[in-house]
Amino acid sequence: MKSKTIKIWNILKIVIALFMIYAGIQHFIKPAFFMPFVPEFLPLKTTIIYASGVAEILVGVLLLIKKYAKIGAIGILVLLFLFLPIHIWDVFAEAPAIGSQKAALIRLPIQFLLIFIVWKIKNSVSTNNINNG
Numbered sequence: 001m002k003s004k005t006i007k008i009w010n011i012l013k014i015v016i017a018l019f020m021i022y023a024g025i026q027h028f029i030k031p032a033f034f035m036p037f038v039p040e041f042l043p044l045k046t047t048i049i050y051a052s053g054v055a056e057i058l059v060g061v062l063l064l065i066k067k068y069a070k071i072g073a074i075g076i077l078v079l080l081f082l083f084l085p086i087h088i089w090d091v092f093a094e095a096p097a098i099g100s101q102k103a104a105l106i107r108l109p110i111q112f113l114l115i116f117i118v119w120k121i122k123n124s125v126s127t128n129n130i131n132n133g
Helices: 002-029 031-037 045-064 066-092 101-126
Strands: none
Touching: 002 031, 002 045, 002 066, 002 101, 031 045, 045 066, 066 101
16 A cells, blocks of 8 residues: 555656746746746746746756655745735736636635645655656
């Protein structure tokens, strides 16, 4: 049973890493899509979008490298927590950044689920319970 659990977390680690890399690349391909997520009061919106794209690619790649997997997981957690206020704000906004009120209500619990999954991955990588290679 333990072997099956380890395989599940290893698969989730790879899926999350690839998702982060894909999302980061999208920041460069479709920066306009991410524009509504950057709060109005922040300057240099395009720079923020590109910088967050670089960060997402970096932590995704780190998660895939055995020696740096824990750093990658911690980096993903930092990003997820940094993006959390945006998702909370969207739930209460009259006009959510992207999509409908229903979409905002779906994105918020997904954000918490991702935080939980990445936390478990971080703990598994930290205790070497996952095959990190």
